[in-house]
Amino acid sequence: MDIKVVRNATLLLYYNDKTFLIDPFFADKGSMPAFPNTPNQDVNNPLVSLTSSIEELIDVDAVFVTHLHPDHFDDKAIEMLPKSIPVYAQNDHDVQTIQEAGFTNVNTIDSIGHYDGIQITKTGGSHGRGAIIEMTGEVCGIVFHHEEEQTLYIAGDTVWVEEMESAIETHDPDVIVVNGGAAQFLEGGPITMTEEDIHETYKAARNAQIVVDHMESLNHCLLKRSELKDYVEKNNMTDRVHVPDDGEVLSF
Numbered sequence: 325m326d327i328k329v330v331r332n333a334t335l336l337l338y339y340n341d342k343t344f345l346i347d348p349f350f351a352d353k354g355s356m357p358a359f360p361n362t363p364n365q366d367v368n369n370p371l372v373s374l375t376s377s378i379e380e381l382i383d384v385d386a387v388f389v390t391h392l393h394p395d396h397f398d399d400k401a402i403e404m405l406p407k408s409i410p411v412y413a414q415n416d417h418d419v420q421t422i423q424e425a426g427f428t429n430v431n432t433i434d435s436i437g438h439y440d441g442i443q444i445t446k447t448g449g450s451h452g453r454g455a456i457i458e459m460t461g462e463v464c465g466i467v468f469h470h471e472e473e474q475t476l477y478i479a480g481d482t483v484w485v486e487e488m489e490s491a492i493e494t495h496d497p498d499v500i501v502v503n504g505g506a507a508q509f510l511e512g513g514p515i516t517m518t519e520e521d522i523h524e525t526y527k528a529a530r531n532a533q534i535v536v537d538h539m540e541s542l543n544h545c546l547l548k549r550s551e552l553k554d555y556v557e558k559n560n561m562t563d564r565v566h567v568p569d570d571g572e573v574l575s576f
Contacts, residue, residue: 328573332541340470345384348401362544375571386410390480391463414464443469447491449482456512467495474498484521492529503538505545519555534565
């Protein structure tokens, strides 16, 4: 498989001769305000430009949306994606919302089962801990499995919680993509992975390569790549933890 880290959580996944777009976030640099009630209110989102052309991003076999926050499925993606493209979302509520935006081929991830021989499974997660999840809402991850490919687990916007540990135990992934950045509101704890969350993932998935995305694209993502790389090195995790730049392609 090849994984292109486009920006934030947006990925192009090349898997068993199929191309999948994960969490499309197409907004132009600086075109959106800072998220409310977060640090760095003087900075517009996204902080950086796309590293792929729109033409490349929409030339895919299917789109997967882990949840409907605007940095995972935004107005420009809604505008630019072909309305007949297959879109898979985490639940019936999200399916209905995407249909109301004009898309005609929308289903839940649970309904797929297999996509041209690729087994696709939805996993759980938690977009923070405690009371903050009442605001952040439901999220999911996705596992891709094929006998001729390594098993991939895209964890989505989750911190290290029991649902993640269970997904690792159940699916034994070879590659895990986690959303880093330690995104933070002014109240409550981080809502995406911190250095410590990534370390827990590393310890639990002893044979998996770990890719960290969702970095340095949003005003409230406080963990920088340089800081994470220092942490990874100090904790002897460089053998299996990758902190790619936007636009980088990783092959497994």
